[in-house]
Amino acid sequence: MGLRFTLAITGASGSAFGVAVLRRMSASPAVDSVALLLSPTGKRCLLDETGLTPKDLAALPKVGLRDERDLGADISSGSYRHDGMVILPCSAGALGRIAAGVSESLVSRAADVCLKERRPLVLCLRETPLNRIHLENMLRVHDAGAVVMPIMPGYYSGQKELADLFDTFATRVLDQLGLREDDPRRWKA
Numbered sequence: 746m747g748l749r750f751t752l753a754i755t756g757a758s759g760s761a762f763g764v765a766v767l768r769r770m771s772a773s774p775a776v777d778s779v780a781l782l783l784s785p786t787g788k789r790c791l792l793d794e795t796g797l798t799p800k801d802l803a804a805l806p807k808v809g810l811r812d813e814r815d816l817g818a819d820i821s822s823g824s825y826r827h828d829g830m831v832i833l834p835c836s837a838g839a840l841g842r843i844a845a846g847v848s849e850s851l852v853s854r855a856a857d858v859c860l861k862e863r864r865p866l867v868l869c870l871r872e873t874p875l876n877r878i879h880l881e882n883m884l885r886v887h888d889a890g891a892v893v894m895p896i897m898p899g900y901y902s903g904q905k906e907l908a909d910l911f912d913t914f915a916t917r918v919l920d921q922l923g924l925r926e927d928d929p930r931r932w933k934a
């Protein structure tokens with residue numbers, strides 16, 4: 746059986762980074778399926794910043810859209826086997842709910858399940874500047890087992906276009922999920 750991932754887009758700037766990861770997962774022969782979910786503000790930011798709708802993303806091969814209000818969805822249960830979840834972009838609100846164990850939506854519930862089942866959970870926070878609450882919440886989720894990976898692409902690979910930056914960061918996110926792909930943009934000493 747191939748890999749199964751969950752990708753959530755929440756209401757922060759930078760949804761194009763999430764789309765880049767989703768496209769790479771969808772195109773990877775190692776991946777069987779991707780459960781995709783978007784918060785209401787995530788949908789709005791996606792449309793504003795990329796012109797895409799959830800339906801457009803769900804049309805990618807292997808991608809299955811989940812209703813973020815459906816707490817009975819497969820990814821809401823620890824018995825659903827998968828290989829990790831990424832929230833990209835992750836709003837400060839989503840971070841706070843996960844840090845506090847508030848599982849009122851499918852995004853925060855699926856993340857909570859990852860932590861309790863000790864599955865990879867990558868939170869790509871997008872907020873700046875950071876207040877004390879954000880910083881404390883990052884430490885809380887880190888200590889609970891999540892990888893805190895703010896949207897900070899490297900700039901050392903001669904990227905010319907924004908799409909290159911999105912993909913540079915996507916490679917690093919996929920690394921965290923155990924999907925190691927060849928990428929000429931990796932650092933070469």
Ligand SMILES: Cc1cc2nc3c(=O)[nH]c(=O)nc-3n(C[C@H](O)[C@H](O)[C@H](O)COP(=O)(O)O)c2cc1C
Nearest residue numbers: 755756757758784785786787836837838839871872
């Ligand atoms: C257009 C727009 C852009 C936003 N950008 C950010 C952002 O970059 N980072 C952030 O933490 N919150 C941002 N917010 C606020 C969050 O969307 C808001 O706190 C929301 O409740 C987060 O909930 P969600 O995680 O369920 O999407 C933005 C809101 C809007 C409407």
